[in-house]
Amino acid sequence: MGDHFRVENLSISFGGLKAVDGVSFDVEPNTIFSIIGPNGSGKTTIFNLICGIYHPHSGRIILEGRNIVGLKPDRIARLGIARTFQNIELFGNATVMDNIMLGRHIHMKTGVFSGAFMWWRGSRAAQEEIVHREEVEKIIDFLDLQSVRDQFVSSLPYGKRKLVELGRALALKPKVLLLDEPSAGMNTEEKEDLSIWIKDIREDYKVTILLIEHDMNMIMGISDRVICLNYGRKIAEGLPQEVQKHPEVIEAYLGEEDIFRHA
Amino acid sequence: MDMKRDYYEDVQLFESNVVLFWTVVLLVFLFTLPLYVPSYRFSLFNLVLVHVILAVGLNILVGNTGQISLGHAGFFAIGAYGTTLLMTKLGLPFVLALPLAAFISSAFGFILGLPALRLEGPYLSIATLGFGLTVTHIIGHWDFFGGRTGLQVPPLDLGGGFILKTDVQKYYLILIITIFLVLSARNLLKTRVGRAFVAIRDSDIAAEVIGVNLLIYKTLSFAVSAFYAGIAGGLFGFVLGFFNPEPFNLILSIVFLVMIVVGGLGAIAGSIMGATLITILQYSLLKNIKEVPYVGPFMVDISSRWFTVIGLENLNSIVLGLIMIAIVIFEPLGIYGIWLRIKKYWRTWPF
Ligand SMILES: Nc1ncnc2c1ncn2[C@@H]1O[C@H](COP(=O)(O)OP(=O)(O)O)[C@@H](O)[C@H]1O
Ligand SMILES: [Mg+2]
Numbered sequence: 001m002g003d004h005f006r007v008e009n010l011s012i013s014f015g016g017l018k019a020v021d022g023v024s025f026d027v028e029p030n031t032i033f034s035i036i037g038p039n040g041s042g043k044t045t046i047f048n049l050i051c052g053i054y055h056p057h058s059g060r061i062i063l064e065g066r067n068i069v070g071l072k073p074d075r076i077a078r079l080g081i082a083r084t085f086q087n088i089e090l091f092g093n094a095t096v097m098d099n100i101m102l103g104r105h106i107h108m109k110t111g112v113f114s115g116a117f118m119w120w121r122g123s124r125a126a127q128e129e130i131v132h133r134e135e136v137e138k139i140i141d142f143l144d145l146q147s148v149r150d151q152f153v154s155s156l157p158y159g160k161r162k163l164v165e166l167g168r169a170l171a172l173k174p175k176v177l178l179l180d181e182p183s184a185g186m187n188t189e190e191k192e193d194l195s196i197w198i199k200d201i202r203e204d205y206k207v208t209i210l211l212i213e214h215d216m217n218m219i220m221g222i223s224d225r226v227i228c229l230n231y232g233r234k235i236a237e238g239l240p241q242e243v244q245k246h247p248e249v250i251e252a253y254l255g256e257e258d259i260f261r262h263a
Numbered sequence: 264m265d266m267k268r269d270y271y272e273d274v275q276l277f278e279s280n281v282v283l284f285w286t287v288v289l290l291v292f293l294f295t296l297p298l299y300v301p302s303y304r305f306s307l308f309n310l311v312l313v314h315v316i317l318a319v320g321l322n323i324l325v326g327n328t329g330q331i332s333l334g335h336a337g338f339f340a341i342g343a344y345g346t347t348l349l350m351t352k353l354g355l356p357f358v359l360a361l362p363l364a365a366f367i368s369s370a371f372g373f374i375l376g377l378p379a380l381r382l383e384g385p386y387l388s389i390a391t392l393g394f395g396l397t398v399t400h401i402i403g404h405w406d407f408f409g410g411r412t413g414l415q416v417p418p419l420d421l422g423g424g425f426i427l428k429t430d431v432q433k434y435y436l437i438l439i440i441t442i443f444l445v446l447s448a449r450n451l452l453k454t455r456v457g458r459a460f461v462a463i464r465d466s467d468i469a470a471e472v473i474g475v476n477l478l479i480y481k482t483l484s485f486a487v488s489a490f491y492a493g494i495a496g497g498l499f500g501f502v503l504g505f506f507n508p509e510p511f512n513l514i515l516s517i518v519f520l521v522m523i524v525v526g527g528l529g530a531i532a533g534s535i536m537g538a539t540l541i542t543i544l545q546y547s548l549l550k551n552i553k554e555v556p557y558v559g560p561f562m563v564d565i566s567s568r569w570f571t572v573i574g575l576e577n578l579n580s581i582v583l584g585l586i587m588i589a590i591v592i593f594e595p596l597g598i599y600g601i602w603l604r605i606k607k608y609w610r611t612w613p614f
Pocket of ligand 1: 014017019037038039040041042043044045046
């Protein structure tokens, strides 16, 4: 078993409902690892467990050999896990620039006093701002957000906001990046762009990506490995093609829209 | 896109030469104000400046961090009593007593901020309300704090016997402190800590997930805000010359909130405009209106006849209330929002 990132026997229930039930998986460094499954099968809950928003009733989450269960979300972020949310969680009344700058928070040092004393270019706070704004500008260029750089996030269309959230997560320079349905609400063309970006991110940022997706084209196109959940349990794991053909997976999706049609 | 963007431009004090120009104009105006305005007005102006300091601090907490405080009169009182007592009882010079009192206020802010991690909305309001009431209660009942009779403020000695006596002299001191604190707040909000405050306001779950420690930054926001209130309170003592627990009540805490809501939440310019307008309205305009023949007595009469149970005239509260309601309905961004719209209008004028 690899020590890069793995989840062991993870379980949590809400009331009587077992939202995640004994799930284990192991992710190789610098790969794209996808989680699929019908609505309500526990995918988002797994992300919430990984980043410390929920605490599991049992199980372990290992990042680089260390169990991170029980740590608070801000500690986990510092250890190198960043995420996006299924229902976008941005800072609506801040600009695109400021949102992504917030992704640099853990890499910056300016405090109350050094911040308040940003009187001239040479001040510590100003120097730090310059360095990190340069960094953020690269992300803005990469995600093609230059045209909305100084706009308030709340005024942006849905697709752009998804990208800002991705940018903010990238700004953390995480070791593991969790993307929760990043292509939701995008048209085919935007989805193709996104697929390319995700592959580029894996290369350029040397990051491990956990991806929750509904779009099977995207899953088939970019995943190195896939697991499928149903009612909180892992019912299949393997290469994309293997999981796609798995009888239990096909059964789980019966009644759902025909998402395998294009694959 | 230009290849080499200068990122200092994003955060520098004066975003453009236009801003620099108007800032200089404003500063020259403020520093030469005693040339155009009779000196008896400066007691009011000093009060305006004190309220500007407080409002800027309160807005960091309420407008930028999204926390509420119904207890800022408490911090204001700690600043006033702290500064005066540190000078009279411990013999500290003013230049030490003022910041020290503000840091004491700030420490109380930090402690009050601790429950903010668990309490939200109405519950936090009650906690801060309780704090404000407790402070007023304590200073009103301990002889050490002068009790009901109050405290005489010592001479404002800047050191070496350089004593500020007149309102105009005090005006210059308070003006310089105000400018310094307003610009510091602006710097703070432009940098890492200020952004973390805004993150907490807009989505505390996302703030945590990007690594913002909620406990640290919520308490920090309270502490910063209380520091500003402490400085404002310390200076307030010298504006009055003599004070007792009476003014530091719940109504004052609410008037402070009115200032930033009317001025514009989350905007420094809004704090300045709101504090200025409300102070002048409360301490000058409304008093004068009452003295206008016919109209004044008529309005006072209406208010005491129809708008109160105990028959006391309460024109002030009615006007403040009406302004609040109008702001909430017509321009949630406050005067600052109106100002932004005017600016936008002129930028695109005459097209
Ligand atoms: N905080 C919560 N309280 C109660 N039930 C929850 C909570 N979070 C998730 N659930 C339940 O857990 C199950 C899995 O949800 P989720 O992980 O969001 O599914 P998915 O992302 O796969 O669509 C659902 O039945 C959902 O209602
Ligand atoms: Mg989900």
